[in-house]
Amino acid sequence: MQEILNIAAYKFVPIEDSATLREALRTRTHALALKGTILLAPEGINLFVAGTEAAVESFLDGLRADARFADLEAKKSWSAAQPFRRMLVKLKREIIRMDHPAIQPADGRAPSIDAATLKRWLDQGHDDAGKSIALLDTRNAFEVDHGSFEGAIDWRIRKFTEFPKALRSHREQLAGKTVVSFCTGGIRCEKAAILMREEGLADVLQLEGGILKYFEEVGGAHYRGECFVFDGRETLAPDLSARSNGASARAAEDPDLMIKG
Incomplete structure (x- = not known):
């Protein structure tokens, strides 16, 4: 139960x-x-x-x-x-540590996209203006290895503080596309979306509520694998059921690991 x-x-x-x-x-x-x-x-x-x-x-x-x-x-x-x-x-x-003090989400959020709209865009293969979509996974590489959206961009960052440098190295991947940044619960992709807009990318959205809200509202459409969570459950399936195998003991004991979003 x-x-x-x-x-x-x-x-x-x-x-x-x-x-x-x-x-x-x-x-x-x-x-x-x-x-x-x-x-x-x-x-x-x-x-x-x-x-x-x-x-x-x-x-x-x-x-x-x-x-x-x-x-x-x-x-x-x-x-x-x-x-x-x-x-x-x-x-x-x-x-959520980014080491980029100019990013202050409380001063103004980047625009967001809800789960149902993202699913519809992925179903049709483009946004409502006909532009290609670049799904950008802002999580750490080991999280991505447990699961992600089909075709999502993964820059293999080890920690979120590496995201600004990765963006500047790979921004050409995003040029001319509608960028949707996503993460586990929304917090990292929110900072990431603001940074991308400040770096001159015009069409950037954040997935509202992250992967967990997407699972909650539309299930696992266009997602492959599971979502790593920083507690004793280890991963959640698209139906939000736990898939722990006991390998997350370190996360369950380390508060700085447990609180990613």
């Missing part, structure tokens, strides 16, 4: 009271017996949390009571067991 609700969520929003918020979230998550990781930084919040449905929904209600997070959207999946071993709330410089 799938009794544990897993949520992944993030929001780029200025946070000036990180230390105070950290203590409040620690208290709240422990009271609800939740486990996972929450990252707080001046640029926003990034979280992966799991527990009973009632506890998780109560946590989300409390978080959304803060005006900064009122519109926070969570990707949801279920598991038979708790995929995290502890609850961590950490302060960071960035909620």
